[in-house]
Amino acid sequence: MSSFGKIASLRHPVAINLADRPSASACEDCGARHLGLCDALSDEELVFLSSAAHRMTLPTGRLFLEEGDAAQFFYNVNSGTVRLFKALPDGRRQITGFAGPGHFIGLAATDMNVVSAETMEPVQLCRFSRAGMRAMFEEYPALERKLLDVAMHELVLSQQQMLLLGRKTALERIASFLLSWAQRQENCNTGKLPRPNAKLTLPLSRTDLADYLGLTIETVSRSLSALKKEGLIEIPNIHEVVLLRPQALENIAEAAN
Amino acid sequence: MSSFGKIASLRHPVAINLADRPSASACEDCGARHLGLCDALSDEELVFLSSAAHRMTLPTGRLFLEEGDAAQFFYNVNSGTVRLFKALPDGRRQITGFAGPGHFIGLAATDMNVVSAETMEPVQLCRFSRAGMRAMFEEYPALERKLLDVAMHELVLSQQQMLLLGRKTALERIASFLLSWAQRQENCNTGKLPRPNAKLTLPLSRTDLADYLGLTIETVSRSLSALKKEGLIEIPNIHEVVLLRPQALENIAEAAN
DNA sequence: GGATCGCACTGATCCATATCAAAAGCAGCA
DNA sequence: TGCTGCTTTTGATATGGATCAGTGCGATCC
Numbered sequence: 252m253s254s255f256g257k258i259a260s261l262r263h264p265v266a267i268n269l270a271d272r273p274s275a276s277a278c279e280d281c282g283a284r285h286l287g288l289c290d291a292l293s294d295e296e297l298v299f300l301s302s303a304a305h306r307m308t309l310p311t312g313r314l315f316l317e318e319g320d321a322a323q324f325f326y327n328v329n330s331g332t333v334r335l336f337k338a339l340p341d342g343r344r345q346i347t348g349f350a351g352p353g354h355f356i357g358l359a360a361t362d363m364n365v366v367s368a369e370t371m372e373p374v375q376l377c378r379f380s381r382a383g384m385r386a387m388f389e390e391y392p393a394l395e396r397k398l399l400d401v402a403m404h405e406l407v408l409s410q411q412q413m414l415l416l417g418r419k420t421a422l423e424r425i426a427s428f429l430l431s432w433a434q435r436q437e438n439c440n441t442g443k444l445p446r447p448n449a450k451l452t453l454p455l456s457r458t459d460l461a462d463y464l465g466l467t468i469e470t471v472s473r474s475l476s477a478l479k480k481e482g483l484i485e486i487p488n489i490h491e492v493v494l495l496r497p498q499a500l501e502n503i504a505e506a507a508n
Numbered sequence: 509m510s511s512f513g514k515i516a517s518l519r520h521p522v523a524i525n526l527a528d529r530p531s532a533s534a535c536e537d538c539g540a541r542h543l544g545l546c547d548a549l550s551d552e553e554l555v556f557l558s559s560a561a562h563r564m565t566l567p568t569g570r571l572f573l574e575e576g577d578a579a580q581f582f583y584n585v586n587s588g589t590v591r592l593f594k595a596l597p598d599g600r601r602q603i604t605g606f607a608g609p610g611h612f613i614g615l616a617a618t619d620m621n622v623v624s625a626e627t628m629e630p631v632q633l634c635r636f637s638r639a640g641m642r643a644m645f646e647e648y649p650a651l652e653r654k655l656l657d658v659a660m661h662e663l664v665l666s667q668q669q670m671l672l673l674g675r676k677t678a679l680e681r682i683a684s685f686l687l688s689w690a691q692r693q694e695n696c697n698t699g700k701l702p703r704p705n706a707k708l709t710l711p712l713s714r715t716d717l718a719d720y721l722g723l724t725i726e727t728v729s730r731s732l733s734a735l736k737k738e739g740l741i742e743i744p745n746i747h748e749v750v751l752l753r754p755q756a757l758e759n760i761a762e763a764a765n
Numbered sequence: 766g767g768a769t770c771g772c773a774c775t776g777a778t779c780c781a782t783a784t785c786a787a788a789a790g791c792a793g794c795a
Numbered sequence: 796t797g798c799t800g801c802t803t804t805t806g807a808t809a810t811g812g813a814t815c816a817g818t819g820c821g822a823t824c825c
Contacts (some may be wrong), residue, residue: 258653297736324598326512332583337667337668337670337671339593339675339676339762340673340762340763340764341763342677343675343763344677345670345671345674345675347667347670347671357661358662358663359660359661359664360660360664361612361661361664361666363810365664365668366667388649388653389778392645392652394644395649395652395653395656396652398656399652399655399656402656402659402660402663403615403616403617403659404618405663406615406616406659406663406666407616407617407622409616409663409666409667409670409778410604410616410622410623410666411594412670413594413604413666413669413673414594414596414602414604415669416673416674417616417719417721417722418596418600418601418602418722419596419600419601420781420782421781434687440583455556456802456803457802457803457804462674464674465674465675465784466782466783467782467784468802468804469782469783469784469802469803469805470781470782470783472803472804472805473804473805475804476804476805483721486819489791489802489803501771505597506596506598506600507595507597507634508595677812678811678812678813713771713772713773714772714773716775723812723813724812724813724814725772725773725774726773726774726775726812726813726814726815727812727813728773728809729773729774729775730774730775730812731773732774733775744823746772746773746821766825767824767825768798768823768824768825769804769823769824769825770817770821770822770823770824771809771814771818771820771821771822771823772816772820772821772822773819773820773821774816774817774820775816775817775819776811776813776815776816776818777816777817777819778813778814778815778816779812779813779814779815780800780811780813781810781811781812781813782809782810782811782812783804783808783810784807784810785803785805785806785807785808785809786805786806786808786809787806787807788803788804788805788806789802789803789804790801790802790803790804790812791800791801791802791803792797792799792800792801792802793798793800793801794797794798794799795796795797795798795799795808795810795821
């Protein structure tokens, strides 16, 4: 099997399709190869890992990991989107992140899960036993290296999110979110501003958005309307946003003045 | 040299005193050994790593790592406390965490630092070159394993903090903070509630507290006063808090009702 | 002991966002 | 085509915490 170019950083979501390696191909959005782990491992190692994984397909709205439960497994998403969240007894909910193709779920756990995970669309996953994780690391240090990269990248994102939740206004949160989501889907996190008129697809409901940004759905809706009225974005339908003036959004998001 | 008991999880801060191993001893607060990395490495490996580290001492209020700068080094704290934060151009600040003895700083970076770091008291650190990190990992996989544990634990904490910042009220934030700080210093993060009348030492100013909890100093002050008036805490002086009724604090913190 | 300075606390007011209420859009379905 | 139920948007009002404005208080210095 041919070798693939090294992936320099984790700006692009790291994908492993352990149970289905032939499906690894150029990303239709950005052209990069979502190989991640596969890239770091020999064929022999891959065979081993594939056998350790269980491939599953889940329908929309399935809660497959619950905060407080024993952490038996960790997962790697192959397709679809998953929301990760924590909740308070009275129902208040904070979404801590979204996991798309290539993302890992359930790494940041001790013996219990610290977040819940629920599918937002039909989702394909590879499931790994946490118990066997240590043993896998012993045999395949490359796996561990990749996971360390992933964890450190997650940490960077969560620090950004803390700034957003702790100190930004509603409008700034929405602007920040639109840009970061564009990064995520359009330029594969190159750090560049999306081009004008970039079209975003949001699999999220307004409720998800509110729970991710620490706002209410009404405030989310009003802020989006405000950006629309100012001519910075267009909203053709609920699940699409067009970024007419990304630079202006960036100025709002980073409170540049 | 004698071998030390395995450290089962990362609930206890992981300390490495690479440049000064003899100082590793039983924690006066909890009796556990703050060995962390040392525990995972052989003496021979330790000697290598010690030579890779530069030991430094910094005075109070020293900004030694700035967001946006090239990420040359990462650090391990030996003594003292460091605040990690992100700031917006207009001066708003969000503290993303505090690093005490045994904590790592600068791991979650790509080629640039994503947070700034500033000492809150006189601090002793070991400094490592990031450039040499990969090479160190090749030679000493145990180092990587430990860092993965650390990163995953940080992730757990930051998810908790997102819930706090996005969804909790001022009073809930203060109560949550007091309990988590107690965990940190008193029972070495065993997950248990601190005992009644546990005394906390806060090296933080009210401004730090506000910037960590996403509040203003006035609200922090008012919330602490409210808890005092209700008889849940006592505040002998600015840098000390006595938790008279931890269970009641927990009820507030987790919105149990 | 008194003056000065930097924080912390407390009170009064304001405002950004939450909450409450209703209308509008939209998908599924008979 | 219209009915039903759900989500989103928009409008009116309420409120938690921010902002503004003192006051208090302990440390340092003379």
